[in-house]
Amino acid sequence: MARLIRTEKEVEGRYEEVWLVVEEDALEQWPTGPRDVVGRPAERLDGFERASGQAVYTADLDKPGMLHTAVLRSPHPRARATVDVSPALGMPGVHAALGPGEVEQLSAECNYQGQAVAAVCADTLAQARAAVRAIRCDFAVLEPLLDPDEAVRRGELLGDPRVRERGDYERGLAEADAVVEAEYRTQVVLHNSMETHQAVVEWTREDAVEVHISTQYVWGIRDAVAEGLGLPADNVRVVCHYMGGGFGSKNSPDDYTFIAAELARRTRRPVKCALTRREENTAAGNRNATIQRLTVGARSDGTLTALGGEFVNAVGWGGWSSGTEGPMQMLYACPNVKTTTYGAKLNLPPMKAFRAPGFVEGTFGLEALLDELAAQLDLDPLELRRLNHAEQAPEGGEYSDKNLLECYRRAEPHWERRHEVRARSTGTVKRGVGMASQIWYGGGGPPSYAWVRVGSDGRAAVVTAMQDIGTGTRTAMAQIAAEELRVPLEHVSVSLGDTDRGPYATLSAGSSTTPSVGPAVRAAAADARTQIEEIAEQRGLPKDAPVAAVVDVLEDAQILGKGARGPNPTGMQVLTFGVQVAEVAVDVETGEVWVERIAAVHDVGRVINPLGASSQIEGGIIQGIGHTLSEERLHDPATGRLLTTTLDAYKLPTIADVPEIVSELVDEPDRHLTNLGSKGLGEPPIVPTAAAIANAIRDATGADVRQLPITREEMLRALREAEARQKEKVGAPAGV
Amino acid sequence: MRLDVNDHAYELHCEVGTTLAEALRDELSLTGTKIACGEGHCGACTVLVDGAPVLSCITLAHAVGDAKVTTIEGLREHPMLRSFVRADALQCGFCTPGQVVSAVALVEARPEPTTEEIRHAMAGNLCRCGAYPKIEEAIRTWRD
Ligand code: FES
Ligand code: FES
Numbered sequence: 001m002a003r004l005i006r007t008e009k010e011v012e013g014r015y016e017e018v019w020l021v022v023e024e025d026a027l028e029q030w031p032t033g034p035r036d037v038v039g040r041p042a043e044r045l046d047g048f049e050r051a052s053g054q055a056v057y058t059a060d061l062d063k064p065g066m067l068h069t070a071v072l073r074s075p076h077p078r079a080r081a082t083v084d085v086s087p088a089l090g091m092p093g094v095h096a097a098l099g100p101g102e103v104e105q106l107s108a109e110c111n112y113q114g115q116a117v118a119a120v121c122a123d124t125l126a127q128a129r130a131a132v133r134a135i136r137c138d139f140a141v142l143e144p145l146l147d148p149d150e151a152v153r154r155g156e157l158l159g160d161p162r163v164r165e166r167g168d169y170e171r172g173l174a175e176a177d178a179v180v181e182a183e184y185r186t187q188v189v190l191h192n193s194m195e196t197h198q199a200v201v202e203w204t205r206e207d208a209v210e211v212h213i214s215t216q217y218v219w220g221i222r223d224a225v226a227e228g229l230g231l232p233a234d235n236v237r238v239v240c241h242y243m244g245g246g247f248g249s250k251n252s253p254d255d256y257t258f259i260a261a262e263l264a265r266r267t268r269r270p271v272k273c274a275l276t277r278r279e280e281n282t283a284a285g286n287r288n289a290t291i292q293r294l295t296v297g298a299r300s301d302g303t304l305t306a307l308g309g310e311f312v313n314a315v316g317w318g319g320w321s322s323g324t325e326g327p328m329q330m331l332y333a334c335p336n337v338k339t340t341t342y343g344a345k346l347n348l349p350p351m352k353a354f355r356a357p358g359f360v361e362g363t364f365g366l367e368a369l370l371d372e373l374a375a376q377l378d379l380d381p382l383e384l385r386r387l388n389h390a391e392q393a394p395e396g397g398e399y400s401d402k403n404l405l406e407c408y409r410r411a412e413p414h415w416e417r418r419h420e421v422r423a424r425s426t427g428t429v430k431r432g433v434g435m436a437s438q439i440w441y442g443g444g445g446p447p448s449y450a451w452v453r454v455g456s457d458g459r460a461a462v463v464t465a466m467q468d469i470g471t472g473t474r475t476a477m478a479q480i481a482a483e484e485l486r487v488p489l490e491h492v493s494v495s496l497g498d499t500d501r502g503p504y505a506t507l508s509a510g511s512s513t514t515p516s517v518g519p520a521v522r523a524a525a526a527d528a529r530t531q532i533e534e535i536a537e538q539r540g541l542p543k544d545a546p547v548a549a550v551v552d553v554l555e556d557a558q559i560l561g562k563g564a565r566g567p568n569p570t571g572m573q574v575l576t577f578g579v580q581v582a583e584v585a586v587d588v589e590t591g592e593v594w595v596e597r598i599a600a601v602h603d604v605g606r607v608i609n610p611l612g613a614s615s616q617i618e619g620g621i622i623q624g625i626g627h628t629l630s631e632e633r634l635h636d637p638a639t640g641r642l643l644t645t646t647l648d649a650y651k652l653p654t655i656a657d658v659p660e661i662v663s664e665l666v667d668e669p670d671r672h673l674t675n676l677g678s679k680g681l682g683e684p685p686i687v688p689t690a691a692a693i694a695n696a697i698r699d700a701t702g703a704d705v706r707q708l709p710i711t712r713e714e715m716l717r718a719l720r721e722a723e724a725r726q727k728e729k730v731g732a733p734a735g736v
Numbered sequence: 737m738r739l740d741v742n743d744h745a746y747e748l749h750c751e752v753g754t755t756l757a758e759a760l761r762d763e764l765s766l767t768g769t770k771i772a773c774g775e776g777h778c779g780a781c782t783v784l785v786d787g788a789p790v791l792s793c794i795t796l797a798h799a800v801g802d803a804k805v806t807t808i809e810g811l812r813e814h815p816m817l818r819s820f821v822r823a824d825a826l827q828c829g830f831c832t833p834g835q836v837v838s839a840v841a842l843v844e845a846r847p848e849p850t851t852e853e854i855r856h857a858m859a860g861n862l863c864r865c866g867a868y869p870k871i872e873e874a875i876r877t878w879r880d
Contacts, residue, residue, distance in 0.1 A: 046829075618869050
């Protein structure tokens with residue numbers, strides 16, 4: 001029965017209260033362990049299409065009569081533009097031009113570099129670009145605000161400061177035998193999805209549009225476009241069959257979609273607006289920089305008595321102040337915790353969610369701090385974490401399930417390697433091992449729906465309007481349906497990515513797709529399965545007769561199953577956990593750092609496809625290594641102009657940077673979570689990587705790195721500091 | 737101009753300055769060749785010109801002359817493709833055609849490349865999804 005409930009919905013660590021109609025989730029979970037299809041490695045259903053170039057991405061779409069767009073963007077972080085687009089209209093091939101205010105997203109008031117000011121569409125992209133250069137535009141440059149601390153002082157904030165306190169922080173500090181204070185900084189990193197942000201918009205009627213877009217959320221695009229254009233939502237069809245990466249940056253329609261929509265309306269042609277790589281590095285979102293001023297207090301045995309932090313998220317001109325304090329609040333059983341988080345509003349491009357926003361940054365600070373404490377108290381870092389393990393959610397409530405201790409146990413053999421790794425240090429190259437824990441959301445939630453259709457050939461089609469952004473969710477959904485229907489995986493197809501061709505399914509973000517859509521697919525398959533068994537009975541066939549043999553008389557008749565995602569367990573925290581152990585080598589003379597090995601153990605409930613899951617873990621770790629060692633969007637501190645807008649200047653990891661990666665999943669279904677017990681895996685693997693590497697560096701060299709990326713400069717600074725500290729300790733008495 | 741692509745001779749009209757990637761994608765609808773940066777930094781647009789890997793986004797169509805161009809569409813039967821799928825050497829798949837083309841060039845020259853050779857030959861093909869470990873595996877096991 002459908003039930004109306006008021007519940008908290010979590011997306012990327014942000015909660016909102018929503019009304020939901022949920023359907024009961026009556027199916028029993030499958031017992032632990034691999035099944036016939038679920039839990040066994042499966043090749044990607046669409047792997048060949050993608051690899052062979054047959055898959056048509058938004059970037060590949062070419063509609064008859066389609067026009068191409070170029071956008072004029074502010075090269076200044078703060079400026080007022082005076083614009084005359086009319087010269088562009090006389091350029092070859094040009095069909096229309098838009099100036100500031102002609103769509104809301106075009107503005108003469110530029111508050112970050114990359115603000116869209118004007119746009120032109122033409123027969124070819126080259127013509128559009130030439131026409132944009134013909135636009136007359138003067139920028140009156142204004143003084144930008146670039147310093148996050150200054151923004152906090154001036155009260156230039158996005159949202160109110162977030163103060164979260166439990167227990168009595170000051171008393172906790174007073175009770176401590178040891179206190180460590182440290183300031184950590186993390187940099188701006190860019191998603192740099194290989195397919196840039198883009199859309200093709202076509203008006204199919206006076207009051208209806210079709211939007212092909214590289215997105216993580218077809219339904220979110222539908223609603224935002226409908227609202228922006230003043231159309232009924234059902235008059236907006238959004239399609240995304242394949243997309244080339246998003247990592248959190250492609251949840252909303254943004255300027256390019258609305259620019260294309262307006263140009264398409266004026267020209268009555270399909271219009272494509274695609275960001276160039278340089279625009280992608282400027283105006284497509286980023287993981288914002290943070291400053292974290294942290295304090296930990298503990299008894300001499302390592303029991304935490306106080307954790308405190310002031311977190312400044314350097315958010316940029318737009319976006320939101322993510323939960324950088326989350327790990328400090330949630331990871332350990334510390335009774336006294338106080339955090340204050342500011343979102344500094346700056347003349348820098350707006351942030352967007354990027355794979356576990358806030359938690360990647362916050363885990364770097366917290367877990368490095370914990371190891372500094374361990375070093376001071378001369379404790380084993382893994383033991384310190386076990387000692388402070390939270391049995392109950394420290395902020396209240398039960399965990400639906402938690403296997404962090406099991407993750408620690410499985411990480412032990414990797415942790416044990418540290419003696420042997422250290423012993424392999426030679427000359428100026430020091431080696432060491434470090435670890436860090438992971439906490440993040442990933443439980444998903446309702447609503448999401450699926451349909452399953454079985455034809456007389458015994459083949460099944462799963463229909464659900466979700467998207468597969470590269471995580472392999474299409475394959476996972478097919479596995480779930482095959483398992484429940486008891487048909488071979490090759491006999492299941494999945495149709496997704498089209499709001500006109502399937503029921504609502506959630507966004508591909510927040511590690512939520514599998515835990516949200518998976519249970520709906522299973523419910524739909526179970527509905528179809530029940531009907532198949534009823535037919536079997538009427539035909540006098542055994543209940544477990546092969547599906548094809550049961551339905552072969554159906555001819556054009558079809559069996560239709562439908563399913564919905566049930567509610568999350570009431571009053572319970574659904575979270576993912578894990579641990580990573582990193583091995584590094586540091587040349588203490590040059591400051592060069594190599595990551596040699598990373599072992600990852602994560603707890604994300606039941607695993608649907610171990611092959612795809614290991615790929616997700618590797619991908620997350622590799623992005624984490626980039627975040628730790630090489631990636632940084634730089635801006636000129638005086639003018640605020642961005643300095644790294646190409647893939648040459650912005651250092652993504654290459655195949656040559658990849659260490660040995662060993663991964664393992666606990667693979668225990670979360671008993672309280674849906675008919676699957678599965679959580680998401682997209683984000684957890686990137687969360688602890690930076691901290692594990694920083695802690696391995698400390699193990700190798702005694703140096704406390706406190707800033708990402710760990711450039712040679714930062715490494716050498718930390719080494720000098722460690723050396724000075726050492727001299728002070730040893731040299732002080734003798735020096736008098 | 738003429739262009740020899742995947743063993744077909746095409747007659748096409750390209751403006752001077754058209755890149756090979758644009759000619760393939762826009763004129764011949766061979767959209768398996770992707771453009772991810774358009775300025776020679778990522779490898780997504782890799783095609784073979786007389787068997788050698790070339791960045792088609794910074795190669796002028798007119799400069800190709802009589803050389804034989806092979807795109808991912810011309811490699812559909814190559815065992816390397818199956819190997820990529822088997823090893824799960826792709827996630828979003830946008831970099832993948834370029835990866836496969838580079839990998840084919842490598843193994844055609846050295847059928848059993850060492851890890852070092854793989855890393856050297858493939859370092860110009862960026863993959864933001866981080867499919868690298870499995871790309872390496874796919875190349876190591878391409879004949880299985
Ligand atoms: S698209 Fe040619 S190198 Fe990036
Ligand atoms: S598979 Fe997504 S960029 Fe390589």
